[in-house]
Amino acid sequence: MKAWKFLILLGGVFGIVGFFLPFARGTSEQVKLDRTFTAYQVVKGVDVKEVEADIKQLGANHGDAERIAKEVDEGLSAVRGFVVLAYAPAALLALLGAIAGAVGRFGRLGGVFAIVLGLASAGIWALMFGASHDEHDASLKLAVGAHALLVAGLAGLVGGGGALFAPDRGT
Numbered sequence: 001m002k003a004w005k006f007l008i009l010l011g012g013v014f015g016i017v018g019f020f021l022p023f024a025r026g027t028s029e030q031v032k033l034d035r036t037f038t039a040y041q042v043v044k045g046v047d048v049k050e051v052e053a054d055i056k057q058l059g060a061n062h063g064d065a066e067r068i069a070k071e072v073d074e075g076l077s078a079v080r081g082f083v084v085l086a087y088a089p090a091a092l093l094a095l096l097g098a099i100a101g102a103v104g105r106f107g108r109l110g111g112v113f114a115i116v117l118g119l120a121s122a123g124i125w126a127l128m129f130g131a132s133h134d135e136h137d138a139s140l141k142l143a144v145g146a147h148a149l150l151v152a153g154l155a156g157l158v159g160g161g162g163a164l165f166a167p168d169r170g171t
Helices: 004-018 039-044 048-057 062-078 080-103 108-132 144-165
Strands: 022-028 033-038 140-142
Touching: 004 080, 004 108, 004 144, 022 039, 022 144, 033 039, 039 080, 048 062, 062 080, 080 108, 080 144, 108 140, 108 144
Parallel strands: none
Antiparallel strands: 022 033, 022 140
16 A cells, blocks of 8 residues: 555645635735735635724724725735635645545556646746745735645645556555
8 A cells, every 4th residue: 555645635635724824924015014814815805894994003094994905805806716726736636635545546647647736736836936026026925825735736746756656556
């Protein structure tokens, strides 16, 4: 019994858990706002009134607070679909690992799928990492939830590569 399927399952589960962990930290020098949010919060949508209240506590007037809160919500709504797609490879890795564990074997075809999903997950992380390190806009930095995509991708690559070279044929 080879451990490749369990490595892939574990990596995928970690990627799914990352969906609920702090995804990124947003900062604004204009109103001295520093806030973390999860991918789940991005998909669900932010409470505009809560963000508005946070901004008012920083000393902004009602009009500015309302405008900034709406801009935050509009900005996050523009990336909702991308965030869901970003975590899809990790979820598929977890599903692939669970199916392989239930069947009791993980062959070369499963290894190829794991590699493709691992590359997708790690590639999405690399795109987000590059975008968050843009010199012109330092207002958004990745947190542990986004880095979970890299962990899921690496687990998919290692587990898939292991399954290609030493497939688990079952007992």
